[in-house]
Amino acid sequence: xxxxxxxxxxxxxxxxxxxxxxxxxxxxxxxxxxxxxxxxxxxxxxxxxxxxxxxxxxxxxxxxxxxxxxxxxxxxxxxxxxxxxxxxxxxxxxxxxxx
Amino acid sequence: xxxxxxxxxxxxxxxxxxxxxxxxxxxxxxxxxxxxxxxxxxxxxxxxxxxxxxxxxxxxxxxxxxxxxxxxxxxxxxxxxxxxxxxxxxxxxxxxxxxxxxxxxxxxxxxxxxxxxxxxxxxxxxxxxxxxxxxxxx
Numbered sequence: 067x068x069x070x071x072x073x074x075x076x077x078x079x080x081x082x083x084x085x086x087x088x089x090x091x092x093x094x095x096x097x098x099x100x101x102x103x104x105x106x107x108x109x110x111x112x113x114x115x116x117x118x119x120x121x122x123x124x125x126x127x128x129x130x131x132x133x134x135x136x137x138x139x140x141x142x143x144x145x146x147x148x149x150x151x152x153x154x155x156x157x158x159x160x161x162x163x164x165x
Numbered sequence: 166x167x168x169x170x171x172x173x174x175x176x177x178x179x180x181x182x183x184x185x186x187x188x189x190x191x192x193x194x195x196x197x198x199x200x201x202x203x204x205x206x207x208x209x210x211x212x213x214x215x216x217x218x219x220x221x222x223x224x225x226x227x228x229x230x231x232x233x234x235x236x237x238x239x240x241x242x243x244x245x246x247x248x249x250x251x252x253x254x255x256x257x258x259x260x261x262x263x264x265x266x267x268x269x270x271x272x273x274x275x276x277x278x279x280x281x282x283x284x285x286x287x288x289x290x291x292x293x294x295x296x297x298x299x300x301x302x303x
Contacts, residue, residue: 086189086276093280113276114293 069130070140071154072147080121084150089113091146097133099143110143126154167278167287168195168221171271172214172236172245174207176200182271190275197221197232209241214248222259231259231284233291235270259284265291273297 074080080088092099092110099110103125108115110129121127131139144151169186171179179200186196197217202208214234221232236245249257261284263270270291277290 082189082272086272089276090191090280111280112293113273113290114297117297120298 067130067132068136068140069128070144071126071128072144072151073154074121074123074125074127074150075152076150077123079123079125080116080119080127080150082117084147085113085116087150088116088143088147091143092139094142095131095133095135095139097131097136097139099139100130100132102128102130127151166193166195166281167230167274167284168197168232169271169274169278170197170199170214170217170221170232170234171267172199172209172217172234172241173267174201174209174237174239174241178237182268185268186271186275189272190279194275194278195221196275209236209244211244211247211251214245215251218248218252218256218260222256226253226256226259229259231261231287233274233278233284233287234260234262235265235267235274235291236262237267261285261288263288263292265294269294269297 076084088110101108101110101116101119103119103121106119108119110116129140129143171182173179179198183196183198186194197220199213199217202210218232222229234245236242273294274287274291277287
């Protein structure tokens with residue numbers, strides 16, 4: 067199952083407007099789309115479920131898609147939610163300083 | 166697409182709510198309003214509700230995707246009951262009245278309608294809006 071880690075960059079968090087957009091974009095795909103926030107998860111095709119997560123600014127969320135158009139769904143969500151979400155920077159393990 | 170009928174004592178309240186549905190759900194979601202009385206007072210009338218429902222159902226109710234009715238409180242419920250009795254069986258079959266808050270219900274139902282959901286799915290989204298938390302900082 068493809069997944070993508072994203073950070074909420076909107077200072078208001080994932081509030082009503084982006085949540086509505088989320089549901090509308092996710093619903094264009096047959097794949098299931100799940101938002102994970104810590105150990106909680108929500109069906110991204112349900113507005114009430116998405117709002118119920120109360121996703122705050124700077125939260126890191128994981129989008130997980132499953133189905134025949136899973137990759138396309140991830141790409142579309144990442145593109146269309148661009149103003150609200152940014153790709154999470156992978157944690158970089160510091161390289162030892164050269165001697 | 167399923168449409169919404171917004172019923173309130175105040176015409177300006179439902180006008181504002183229509184703007185919210187248009188912005189969050191999109192301009193495609195049909196919305197009809199039944200706010201205030203014919204003589205410009207705050208209140209609700211069955212006639213206006215019937216007209217709003219018929220506006221959403223269109224000329225061929227049997228082929229309509231249906232209408233979800235949301236209302237504010239008090240006598241709106243009574244006016245709505247009278248309105249529903251005036252509908253013919255074909256029209257009544259295409260109308261749902263979920264137990265739902267007016268504002269959050271319209272927001273949730275509007276978004277649900279915009280993705281092409283069925284009449285029962287849109288009504289369920291409005292009902293689910295009962296569980297939207299208002300908690301601040303929680």
